[in-house]
Amino acid sequence: MDLSEFLLIFVCIQNFGLIDASDGDRSPFYQKCLKSCTSANCTKDGLSLSEKALKHQDVGSRLLRWGCKDECQYHCMWRTVLGFQERGYEIPKFHGKWPFVRLFGVQEPASAFASLLNLAVHVHMYREITSQFSVKTTPLVLFWHGFVVVCVHAWTWSTIFHTRDTPFTEFMDYACALSMVMALFVAAVVRVFHRRKKLTLGILLLPLLYYIEHVRYLYSGRIDYEYNMQVNVFFGVAGSLIWLVWSIIQYLGGRWYAWRMVAFTLLSGAALALELFDFPPKYHAWDAHALWHLSTAPLPVLFYRFVIEDLRFLQSSQFVEKDNLKLT
Template sequence: MYFRTLTIFIIISKFSGILSSNGDRSPFYQNCLKTCRKANCTDDGRSFKSAALKQQDVWCQLLQWSCREDCQYHCMWKTVDGFQERGYRIPKFHGKWPFVRFFGVQEPASAFASLLNLATHIYMHNEITKKFSVKSTPLVLFWHGFATVCMNAWTWSTIFHTRDTPFTEFMDYACALSMVMSLFIAAIVRVFHRRKKFAAALLALPTLYYVEHVRYLYSGRIDYDYNMNVNVFFGVVGSVTWLVWAGGMLVAGRKHAWRVAVFTIASGAALSLELLDFPPKRSWDAHALWHLSTAPLPLLFYRFVIDDLYYLQNSKIRDKNYLKQT
């Protein structure tokens, strides 16, 4: 979950100073692009000339692929064919591998895997809703909010992989960071749930920082190195907090804590898929496979949440009985 954003920024930071890649830098690609735009596009590159519009399928029209973007896509694959005919490796374009569009979707495998993650969160959120009322158990309302943040983040991940635009990029990064910070906040809230004022004071600064950071993301070009550092910090602090707390709970005999410990370790292990960074097989690259590998992990985490809510519910009943006896 929260390791998703951490890895995105580690990988993207490699390209933070690069404006072009082998593919889009090649003369063949540049010449193809000029020829295509001259023949098919209006002067601004957004619209098609009337005859050229008929060549674009209905799915690309629905997803609002501009003429310039359509030319970039077709010239990209012509360039890939040229590289492979000469025995060269598949090149990247603007720091990204080439992907085959599917019904107009730009990165279909990553979009599909993001959708699976979204579905997992929706399913487990419904499980919490069915099992607990907001008033009956401490922290239920918080976990509803947590699930909403995660569902929103995976929604924008799906949209971003469907159509990569400056706005969808901003929303994906901003919402992904909200998921990183939500798991960090969740660790603080769970550890200090009996000391609400202290937890609120502890979280005030990170919350304000997130608001300021999102404002910064929206203000201009993203500094990927800076974003990486932000996500690394909150990701590491959150994971360490969960692991230390889970260890203490297990020592105290609270066996359900093993799930959050395994979830945290498994999420970290899934990063190895992203670091492979190989050319896509059809539409499946390392990033898409990593998203696919994280899809079942929320089942483990929310199972911990449900067990922990039962534990807190029973603790609340025991506390009431103790007060009655005294």
């Protein structure tokens, strides 16, 4: 190793801790505010609020366990934002994120609300499926029960993560988000090849094993966010293409209800485009990510309406097959 290589590695190591830093938290004003706030409001260990400061903390923040460091970062963040705006500068990010106004202790209220709305839609449509179809008499209905469980679990953790961002809630949000993307991919394969169980298992075995390995990687805490996004995009595009091609073929073959899956797939792709935008939150709450979650809330209605009609088709096909067997 020559001197130039050694110096390059040394500089990278020294600056590694600044990789996720942003203009806001790098500013001297923010750093000075943190020191002053910590000294005035924290206990000696710097973790808990002093008794005097605790009296001024709202109930929601207390229930969601906002510690002294969190409180100081939040209040100093907004003082820094005000300082930037007074000088005519753009609103800065802090630790890679835009500043969000906290509501009853909820860290990102708009994204949390939109996630909760998605969760409610999935639960509502699940009730329609369970009220209309029996596991014993309808093909694939048990699979759709499992699919809904995955989606409900994912949106629950999305709500929790946007309510309170911690290393564990971040891990659960990422792991569950990928589980929902992969569930849609798995559902496409299962629906297309459901009569050929060995082929279906053969196609899905490697992706399912990969998911387990990826979750283990996410749990390590050393997350490459770009790589994680690429994994989601790969399985999302793969599942969407399968659904799109199959649904178009079904629609042209006379199953008119397949238009719902075509519409769901195209609209989901259009909604995802919101993630490409990056702008300061409107009203300090609605950023591109929150708007993306809000735009996806109505889409499960299209999806589950397709599922319901498809289950009716499979149910009627099963009865026809039984009648034909009796005649023979």
